[in-house]
Amino acid sequence: MAIETLELALDPVQAGWYYDPDTGQWYYYDEEGKRYFYLAGLFYPVMEWETAPKVVNVRHGDTLRISVSFKYSGPSKTCKLYGSVGQKSAFNIFDEILTATSPSFTLSESTEPKTYYRQVDIAITTAIAAGKYYGIYAKLIDGISFKERVTGSVALEGAIFVVSAEPTFSDFQITDYAKV
């Protein structure tokens, strides 16, 4: 196994192991520049995270709809949109908790990049806890390798907040007292 020191000029990247002095970790980069963290015999894709532009409050039993857009040129291709709700875990890995897949759709043959708009619905279940924030991401699947901003999104941190179904009181305080 060849071990190399991380160089920041990763485009184009040579597949191999690289040391990141910022995190003190070794990462594996594939031919497309995708970064993986190795743990217990498995490679975990390291996600790029961004703060979500908004927070959507959801309850158990709700459905979250993620709408995406992307461009495609090439031969006709059939694929699906995959969406997930999860948490950021160690080394920026997206820990998927809820997932959903859209029905198949076909991208038409085109020599010029054509913009597509697709959606995937994710059922919010008790697998995610009330009172917590979760992240989301989406990607194309069915023979399409994942790459942020190309075939999939970055992870949006804190995109949804799970509101408790139980009545919740908070911020009780005496605002004034007076002789009447």
Next chain:
Amino acid sequence: MANYAQIVEIVAPDKAVQGSRVDVTVKIKNTWTGSFRIYCVAVVDSTRFIDWLNEVVAPGAIREFSGAFIMGGADVRILAQSWYEGTDGYLYRDDEKTKSVKLAELVAAFSEFRINDYIKV
């Protein structure tokens, strides 16, 4: 060797993907001393896509004759010809030129994937 006109250039892409429109322009120069009517024909796979277009061209001037065809599933060769009208009223072939257009492979390319919105439904 051409007698009265010369095909200066066939303007066409070197590669095209199957099913795409291939635009072709044939540039023909009048190399004779007087004006005369130049006829242009261009053929690919036995299909005439520039079909006897003609124009009177001044001496030394270059005229463009354009047409298009749909790229098939293999490499093709464009054959362009210039013709002139003889004093007997018949058309005679003058110059001839060819250009190859190779079949380009259509490669899948994704870009600009992003989440535009997410809502509770």
